[in-house]
Amino acid sequence: MDHQRECWAEMPALIAAVQAAGDAIGLPFVAAQADLGDPEPMSDAEGRPYAETSFRWVDPSYAYWRDRKLALQLAFLTAARLVAEPFYYSDGRLGTWRSTRLLDEVDCSQAKNTPNFGEAIIAPVHLPRGLVGAVFWCSREPVGVEPLFAKHAGDLHNLALKLVATHNEARDRPRNATVPQTLTRREVQCLRWAAAGKTDGEIGIILSLSVSTVRFHLRNAAAKLGATGRAQSIQIAAGLGFVGARAA
Amino acid sequence: MDHQRECWAEMPALIAAVQAAGDAIGLPFVAAQADLGDPEPMSDAEGRPYAETSFRWVDPSYAYWRDRKLALQLAFLTAARLVAEPFYYSDGRLGTWRSTRLLDEVDCSQAKNTPNFGEAIIAPVHLPRGLVGAVFWCSREPVGVEPLFAKHAGDLHNLALKLVATHNEARDRPRNATVPQTLTRREVQCLRWAAAGKTDGEIGIILSLSVSTVRFHLRNAAAKLGATGRAQSIQIAAGLGFVGARAA
DNA sequence: CCACATCCTGACACAGGTGTCAGCTTGTCC
DNA sequence: GGACAAGCTGACACCTGTGTCAGGATGTGG
Known part of the structure; x- marks a missing residue:
């Protein structure tokens, strides 16, 4: 958890780093970084999005307006289940969310009754050694995310890659000094x-x-x-x- | 090894699948697919690129003209060590190859004496669960890969993602029928x-x-x-x- | 030459994991 | 109600891993 706060503290610099690129394609990006809670992510997941079988508990967009930390966790949880395609959804339309199978694990019966919490895009990035990164963008107002998504899906990936690579580079530099034990x-x-x-x-x-x-x-x-x-x-x-x- | 041949057999269809996209950005793509040799990849690696401490044994471009299988293995070995940036090199100029650290493990003293085997681009893709994919492009003639690389670095990633995602989808469909044991x-x-x-x-x-x-x-x-x-x-x-x- | 790292081998007591047997509750679905 | 899956608990013999001790064989660099 300390680690999570530490990562979050680095975010402003990263956000600034990708801001220019983000502006270039017309999207206000929010850089997300969180620890999923290994080695027991499920204990957290059970307690939060799964324990109450409600649609909103797997909805990063909803969480974004309530609990930023939870939103980041959900964003990463979503990203971890996506492979190639960036993820998007707007009110009612579930977009590519289905492919994450997160919806299968909760009660979706009230999905259509939940209020509109806006539109969102999650660009997942998978790195060596099973690491997952994501760019999480969220808007309270309906801005028509679908055409934006269709137009800039490729750029989203590159942005996420650069973001996470930059972040890892900055983070690994001091860390490598302590745990770079080499095996024979x-x-x-x-x-x-x-x-x-x-x-x-x-x-x-x-x-x-x-x-x-x-x-x-x-x-x-x-x-x-x-x-x-x-x-x-x-x-x-x-x-x-x-x-x-x-x-x- | 059977698995490797099986994957290789699927390649023509995949190559065709991305050919259009590849042509669109002016690069003749070669889709690469290989098994790195788990659980003992080093035994192979020791025997091939490392045992003889020579520059050419880590050079996919060289191998491409001698042993296609070896070239694919080297392409994946290279891709596995790259994170965000696609990889390129032209004759003499090592491009981003240094970041793979593969060169540190061989004797590079004769690097400048090796003949010119052309130019290459390797676009790495990291997938969930530690899987690695790559698009490997290689040209015997000097075509000036650097500006092409600079212009299309982003597209390369998207191509690699689509390629590998398509391939995995096709491969997992029959396989999931046999080993989809779910854990409680x-x-x-x-x-x-x-x-x-x-x-x-x-x-x-x-x-x-x-x-x-x-x-x-x-x-x-x-x-x-x-x-x-x-x-x-x-x-x-x-x-x-x-x-x-x-x-x- | 010495120091050092890597690699190699052996022994032993004890804690822990494996494989196989058996029986129990709880909830779901037909 | 019956069948079924998932979960839970216990016991036992046997094999495997852990922790700690000891020593010797190489090759490299100062």
Whole structure:
């Protein structure tokens, strides 16, 4: 949560950074940045958008006028479920929202009875290592988001990319000084096979090492990664890009 | 490897699908699709681009004229290391290649002595769940890729997105019929905490369950995912998007 | 040459995970 | 009401991983 506030504090500079580009295509962009709440995002999600089976609890546009933090979380939750297309919706018309499947998880029966909270566009960006970024734009007034969306869908993606890349660059610079532990070749190899479900003995056979040596490397890797066990080691290593990169 | 060939077989249709868009911006696109070789991509990488510390072994442009498969692998290897910017290089000028850090891992001393293998553009796309896609364009003749790149960098991204999204949609449709095992709420919760390095006992305390129940859910999850242990369960679940999604 | 990092191997006690068996409640759908 | 899915709990033998100890083999750079 501190991290979230920290990210939010950086937003003004980022907003300024993309403002020019945003103005160029006629949209007042709001840069969104939030932590989804890993490793237990569902606990939050259950408590907020899902616990009360109401349409408004998955509606970032509604939340935007009530709780900005919740709005950002919903924006990212939405973005995380989108792949290629930016997302838009205007009052009543659900746009590409259906593809997020978020609506399937709540009670939509009162969707048409909810008041009009304006129009919105969410441009999702997926980055290496499972990171998700988004540009979230929201308007209380009906401005006819559909033609704007159709015209500038491509630019939205590029804006989101630049925004998130800029933000990450600024954020990673101080952070890399503290946690840039590098893993040795053997440690990475052992981790990869461990991630594949192999036991220490099997890994030893595969890599022509003794069981003791495999355990030695995995323990070293866990220590470097600050993990308590092999499961967490693999998770952290995957987050750092050492294991699990696959082509689409 | 069979999977790789299978993907490659789908390429002609995809190439045709984006050909029109590609022509529209004046670039002859080649759609690339390859498997990076999980869970042990390094074994391949060590054997090919890294074992011989030579510049050409990380050069997709060179490989394109020798071994198309290798070229695709290198294109994806490059794309996986790029975040926001599409990649380009022309003879001698390394463009944004430096940012991939691939050059740091080979001997670049003979880089300037290598013959001219033309110009190339690689447009990376990162998708949810750590998937990587790329549009790989390569020309033997010097066509002045730099201004083209500067002018169409944004369009390249959109093309790559559409390409990969189209391909995934086509590929996932038959596949989802076989492996769309859904995990229950409890199973996902247990997996998430297990991924965080918690023991069964700790998870039981967190979720107010007995140790037996936690193990029950984790075993069910492993069975559904076809995993042999908790480590692989977490890896597969992460690949399916159940755990590990984090905002940028 | 020495220091250092990486890699390699072995041993052991103990905590924790795996696999298989069994039985229970709760809610939903036909 | 009956069938079914999801969730919950317990027990047990056995295998695997963790934590800590010890030592030796390479290769690199000062």
